[in-house]
Amino acid sequence: IGLSGPTMATARLCVLFFLLSATFGQDFKLKYRSSTKPVRLFTEEELQRYDGSEEGQPIYMAVKGVVFDVTKGKEFYGKDAPYNALVGKDSTRAVAKMSLDPSDLTSEVTGLTDEQLESLNSVFEGTYKAKYPIVGYTASRILNEDGSPNKDFKPEDQPHFQIKDEF
């Protein structure tokens, strides 16, 4: 004897509910897990090791305190490549001004024009964030000047991150 109409409908609903909660439950767990990924902090000295001078080593550069792995752009950033001066450091100012002048190879943004700041943001979003994996953040983005944790720090790639998880 098969199940009658209303019982069958209830059974189907139960199955549907089970499947949905399993799906969303998992989704939630995945999101939660990714939100608590530890964040790697780079000091200036550490970042400098990834300046492309050693063949086969990863190449890192920071823009706005975000450290990107630009190894796949070796033709731009590798040893003897045109933009090699930008790597192994935070080159925010150089990117904003499209300049390779040694005095612009810094994270310093004071005195930049609105146009340069706009250009910086568009290259940051459209080139770096779109093209290269984030591997960490510079100390000056994560910490205050006195070395205490910067409460406002939010990793670009982890919207649910809480700095208290790190310290």
Ligand code: HEM
């Ligand atoms: C005569 C001057 C320049 C020319 C003709 C030039 C040309 C180019 C071209 C054609 C690309 C795109 C390459 C591609 O996506 O395949 C590029 C990318 C780029 N250029 Fe220049 N460039 C010049 C000067 C500069 C200067 C002074 C800077 C200083 C910061 C700069 C920084 C960059 C950066 C950061 C990229 C993105 C590289 C990437 O995708 O990772 N460029 N340039």
